[in-house]
Amino acid sequence: MRKTYRRAFRRTGNDALKGMDLSVPEGSAFGLIGPNGAGKTTFIKSILGIVQPTAGTVRVLGGSPEDPRIRARIGYLPERLHLPGAWTATAFLSTVTRLKGLKSDAQGNTRLLERVGLADAAGRKIGGYSKGMRQRLGLAAALVGAPALLILDEPTDGIDPMGRLEVRRILLEEVQKGTTLFLNSHLLAETERVCNRVAILADGRVVREGRLEDLARGTARWMVRFAPGVDAAALAPAGFARGAAEGVFHVDAEDPARLNAALDKARAAGALLVELRRDGADLESVLLGTVAPSGTLGVAA
Numbered sequence: 001m002r003k004t005y006r007r008a009f010r011r012t013g014n015d016a017l018k019g020m021d022l023s024v025p026e027g028s029a030f031g032l033i034g035p036n037g038a039g040k041t042t043f044i045k046s047i048l049g050i051v052q053p054t055a056g057t058v059r060v061l062g063g064s065p066e067d068p069r070i071r072a073r074i075g076y077l078p079e080r081l082h083l084p085g086a087w088t089a090t091a092f093l094s095t096v097t098r099l100k101g102l103k104s105d106a107q108g109n110t111r112l113l114e115r116v117g118l119a120d121a122a123g124r125k126i127g128g129y130s131k132g133m134r135q136r137l138g139l140a141a142a143l144v145g146a147p148a149l150l151i152l153d154e155p156t157d158g159i160d161p162m163g164r165l166e167v168r169r170i171l172l173e174e175v176q177k178g179t180t181l182f183l184n185s186h187l188l189a190e191t192e193r194v195c196n197r198v199a200i201l202a203d204g205r206v207v208r209e210g211r212l213e214d215l216a217r218g219t220a221r222w223m224v225r226f227a228p229g230v231d232a233a234a235l236a237p238a239g240f241a242r243g244a245a246e247g248v249f250h251v252d253a254e255d256p257a258r259l260n261a262a263l264d265k266a267r268a269a270g271a272l273l274v275e276l277r278r279d280g281a282d283l284e285s286v287l288l289g290t291v292a293p294s295g296t297l298g299v300a301a
């Protein structure tokens with residue numbers, strides 16, 4: 001699928017998606033990650049039928065994103081939420097229920113507000129809500145009608161750690177119920193905790209996709225901390241690259257023999273080992289190993 005945003009009076013457009021090919025398995029918790037401007041929001045808008053592809057097709061829940069019956073089965077939390085400040089949460093959810101074409105369900109909506117921790121604030125005007133409360137109300141609105149697919153754009157943005165934990169709990173409950181989750185978050189730790197599949201998008205293309213544990217496999221990077229006073233220049237020939245903190249280094253070693261050989265060299269150079277930790281298994285290393293900081297492609301690990 002491609003998406004070029006046409007610019008008025010110009011011959012060239014802005015290629016946001018340059019051949020995006022992605023399938024999201026039903027029932028998966030799928031995370032989309034990538035640098036700013038990679039095309040994540042454009043892709044989400046195309047699943048929602050808000051943006052039409054310039055070429056190619058999008059199929060969602062076995063149909064077209066423009067089919068109202070399909071849309072009714074999708075819950076969406078947008079990145080920028082517009083909520084009516086003069087309304088109460090209760091009134092807002094009943095309007096969302098009506099707009100989704102569902103029968104009014106005051107009890108169901110009360111349960112949803114309880115679930116997102118807004119039971120006590122249900123009768124208050126949304127205008128007086130904090131950022132985190134607004135975000136949680138947005139999540140409740142996305143959950144109205146028990147959607148089969150939940151699309152969340154930066155769901156924990158502006159939420160404090162306790163609130164984030166709550167949101168994560170709700171998302172995991174949804175996945176357990178069989179809801180397909182599609183998450184766009186720049187908080188990699190969130191994606192890592194919630195998702196079981198991840199796609200890395202860079203410059204309008206999917207550059208890596210797969211199960212989280214498969215993506216993380218094969219990266220054999222170690223964090224090593226030596227006692228203070230270590231000579232970085234003496235460690236460099238053994239493959240140790242200086243880290244951010246005092247005495248911290250990173251070294252690539254595919255197996256225990258190579259790791260120990262590198263450590264032997266470090267010790268021979270006078271370094272005293274105080275800490276050793278596997279370093280390459282988190283999503284951040286996978287992302288940084290795939291996409292260079294400028295957003296251009298790096299060497300995939």
Ligand SMILES: Nc1ncnc2c1ncn2[C@@H]1O[C@H](COP(=O)(O)OP(=O)(O)OP(=O)(O)O)[C@@H](O)[C@H]1O
Nearest residue numbers: 005014015016034035036037038039040041042043
């Ligand atoms: N309505 C639009 N008109 C023209 N260009 C657009 C439009 N929306 C997005 N773009 C461009 O398309 C590219 C992809 O943008 P998009 O917002 O999809 O990326 P993103 O991965 O969501 O970025 P971010 O992480 O910063 O939100 C960017 O170059 C952006 O400038």
